[in-house]
Amino acid sequence: MNRSIIGSDACSPESAKSSAQLLVWVFIWTATMVLADKGMAYQWWTEKWITVAAIVVNTALGVGMITFFVSYLRKMDELQRKIQLEALAFAMGCGLVGSFTYSLLVTAGFIVETEIGDIILLMTVTYMAAIIVGRVRYR
Amino acid sequence: MKNRLKVLRAERDWTQADLAVALGVSRQTVNAIEKGKFDPSLPLAFKAARLFKMAIEEIFQDEPQKP
CATH class of the missing domain: 1.10.287 (Helix Hairpins)
Known part of the structure; x- marks a missing residue:
């Protein structure tokens, strides 16, 4: 162990x-x-x-x-892994949905510049927020 | 799922940290199980049962879900 x-x-x-x-x-x-x-x-x-x-x-x-x-x-133990799993799923979902929304906004002409760094930043922020929420929820 | 971990731990005068070390999990996990916020896996439930020398169902009781 x-x-x-x-x-x-x-x-x-x-x-x-x-x-x-x-x-x-x-x-x-x-x-x-x-x-x-x-x-x-x-x-x-x-x-x-x-x-x-x-x-x-x-x-x-x-x-x-x-x-x-x-x-x-x-x-990690099972609860810590569960918190990580939920945070990773949330961050990946936000990254996926965010990148497609971003793409649609570019196609629609609302946004000119596309930066992959923005999606990475979105995923990083949502991951960290989800970790904090998870730790508070199971406190 | 209801459980008697807190009572069993108190009877032995153990802290959450003591129980966490004995079960090989974090103190946060013990706290979450005691409060019913997190249901342990079957291996962890068996480990608790072995530790307290009891049957699993004497420690953990299923709660019927509300319709």
């Missing part, structure tokens, strides 16, 4: 440590994505291999982040 989160509070040092590690993964992945994106957009470098390396490093860190998140979920 893995006891790194279970047998403790959601705010226990063990749980906080795992959450902090997840945040570090997310931060590093986001930072390398921004670096790769802005680097290419503003031509911080001209060599093709640096572009390829930036994409490969970002993708590899993304895979690492996903792997860590899966192991993070497996360490």
